[in-house]
Amino acid sequence: MTLSSLAMRAVTVLIVLSQVAAARISPPVLTRSQEDLDNTRPAGVNIISHDHTFTTNFLGLQLANNSASHRDLGFTGQLGGRWYAVYGDVLWCAPGVTDPAKDSPGFHGMVRDAISLCTDDPLVVHDLHLDIVGRQQQFIPFHTEWGETGDFGFGGTSLVEVDSETNVGAVFYLVVKILPGVHLLLAVSIELTGSCQNGNKTGYRGAGIAKVQLLDGIPTVTHRFGDRGYWWDADSTARYGDVAAFRDPRSEYIYAWGGAPMKIKGWVDSSYVYQCRVKATEAFDLARYEYWWGRQMGWKSESLTTFTAETAVMWMSGQGQVVWNDYLGCYVFVRLGPLSNDVLLRTAPLPEGPWSDDVKVFTATPIGQDGMTYAGVAHPYLDPSGRSMVISYTNNNNIEVIKVAFD
Ligand SMILES: *[C@@H]1O[C@H](CO)[C@@H](O)[C@H](O)[C@H]1NC(C)=O
Numbered sequence: 001m002t003l004s005s006l007a008m009r010a011v012t013v014l015i016v017l018s019q020v021a022a023a024r025i026s027p028p029v030l031t032r033s034q035e036d037l038d039n040t041r042p043a044g045v046n047i048i049s050h051d052h053t054f055t056t057n058f059l060g061l062q063l064a065n066n067s068a069s070h071r072d073l074g075f076t077g078q079l080g081g082r083w084y085a086v087y088g089d090v091l092w093c094a095p096g097v098t099d100p101a102k103d104s105p106g107f108h109g110m111v112r113d114a115i116s117l118c119t120d121d122p123l124v125v126h127d128l129h130l131d132i133v134g135r136q137q138q139f140i141p142f143h144t145e146w147g148e149t150g151d152f153g154f155g156g157t158s159l160v161e162v163d164s165e166t167n168v169g170a171v172f173y174l175v176v177k178i179l180p181g182v183h184l185l186l187a188v189s190i191e192l193t194g195s196c197q198n199g200n201k202t203g204y205r206g207a208g209i210a211k212v213q214l215l216d217g218i219p220t221v222t223h224r225f226g227d228r229g230y231w232w233d234a235d236s237t238a239r240y241g242d243v244a245a246f247r248d249p250r251s252e253y254i255y256a257w258g259g260a261p262m263k264i265k266g267w268v269d270s271s272y273v274y275q276c277r278v279k280a281t282e283a284f285d286l287a288r289y290e291y292w293w294g295r296q297m298g299w300k301s302e303s304l305t306t307f308t309a310e311t312a313v314m315w316m317s318g319q320g321q322v323v324w325n326d327y328l329g330c331y332v333f334v335r336l337g338p339l340s341n342d343v344l345l346r347t348a349p350l351p352e353g354p355w356s357d358d359v360k361v362f363t364a365t366p367i368g369q370d371g372m373t374y375a376g377v378a379h380p381y382l383d384p385s386g387r388s389m390v391i392s393y394t395n396n397n398n399i400e401v402i403k404v405a406f407d
C-alpha cells in the first residue's frame with residue numbers, strides 16, 4: 001500500500017457505501033422463480049433474541065505484546081491445541097517499536113496477511129514470524145513462478161484444523177493481483193459486503209487452500225494447492241473461503257463461504273454468498289469437496305454452476321466467523337454492518353442454515369473520519385461453555401474487542 005493509495009481510501013469507501021446504501025434502499029430485484037426460492041431470507045428464530053437476554057461490554061483494543069502494527073481481520077482458528085488469529089493487511093510500525101504509544105507516524109511498510117498467537121487475555125496477541133527488526137512477515141507466501149509478486153493480495157480467513165494428531169491445518173485465501181488505485185475498493189468491498197464487481201478490473205485470480213504445519217511450533221504455510229496456487233477460478237466459481245471458514249467441532253467437516261464468481265454481474269446478484277464443505281482429513285483433495293446447491297437440492301459433489309438466491313446461503317453478509325455455541329445450542333455467525341457499525345449475530349441449527357435474522361449486540365464507533373468497521377471475529381476458546389462470547393472486529397485498522405454475556 002502506498003501513501004497515495006491510502007489517500008484514495010476515503011473516496012473508495014464512499015463509492016462502496018453509496019452502492020451498499022442503494023442496494024439496501026431498494027431490496028434485491030428478483031425474478032418470480034427466485035422469489036419463490038430465496039434461501040438467503042432469514043428463516044427460523046434467532047436463538048439469542050428469542051430465548052435469551054444479553055449484556056455487552058466493550059473491553060478495549062486488541063494489541064500484540066511484541067509489536068505495534070496496525071491491521072485488520074484477525075479471524076481465529078485452532079491448531080495443535082492453540083488458537084491463532086489470521087490478519088489481513090498488516091501495517092508495520094517503525095522498526096523495533098513494541099509500544100503503540102511510541103510508534104512514529106507514517107507508513108513503515110506492510111504485508112498482506114499475517115498470523116499471531118491468541119492468548120488467555122482477549123486484548124493480547126503475540127505476533128509470529130517477526131524478522132530481526134520486529135516486522136511481521138507474510139503468512140501466505142507469493143510464488144513468482146505463478147506470476148505472483150509482492151503486489152498480490154491473499155485474503156485469508158480462519159485457520160482450520162485438518163488433522164489434530166499431526167498438527168496439520170489449512171487456510172483458505174483469495175489470490176488477487178492488486179492493481180494500482182483499485183485494491184482498496186476491492187478490499188473494502190469484500191470485507192464490508194462479501195461481494196465485488198468487475199473482477200477483471202480488480203484482478204481476482206481465484207480462491208485456494210494452503211497446508212499449514214507447525215514448524216518449530218509456529219504455524220507455517222508449507223504448500224499451496226492448485227497448478228497456479230488456487231483451485232476455484234474467480235471468474236466462474238465462488239470464492240470459497242473469502243467470507244468465512246470453519247472447522248465444525250460437531251462433525252468431521254470444514255465449511256467455507258465465499259462470494260459470487262466475477263462473471264455474475266450487478267450489485268445484487270454479485271452479493272450472494274455460496275458455501276462448500278469437505279471432511280477435514282480430505283481438505284487437500286479437491287475431488288472430495290461438496291457444494292451447497294440450496295435447501296431443495298442440498299449438498300452435491302458436482303461443482304456449483306448456478307449462482308442464484310436458491311443456491312446461495314446468505315446475501316451481502318460481509319466477512320465474519322461461524323462458531324458452535326454450546327450454551328445457546330446453535331451455530332452463530334458473527335459479522336458487522338455492512339451499512340452500519342453494528343455487530344450482528346445470526347443463528348442456525350446447521351452450518352448450511354437456515355440462518356435466522358440478525359440480532360444487534362453492539363454498535364461500534366468508527367475511529368477517525370474515514371474509519372470503517374468490519375469483519376466480525378469470534379474467540380470461542382475464551383469461554384468454551386458458550387455463556388459468553390468475546391468478539392473482535394476491525395475499526396480503521398485497529399482491532400476492538402467486546403464481550404457478550406447471555407443470561
Ligand atoms: C506475549 O504473549 C506470549 C503468549 O502468551 C508469551 O509467551 C510472551 O512471553 C509474551 N511476551 C511478552 C513480552 O509479554
Ligand SMILES: *[C@@H]1O[C@H](CO)[C@@H](O)[C@H](O)[C@H]1NC(C)=O
Binds near residue numbers: 198
Ligand atoms: C475477464 O477477462 C477474461 C479474458 O479476457 C474473460 O474471459 C472473462 O470473461 C472476464 N471476466 C469478467 C468478469 O469480465
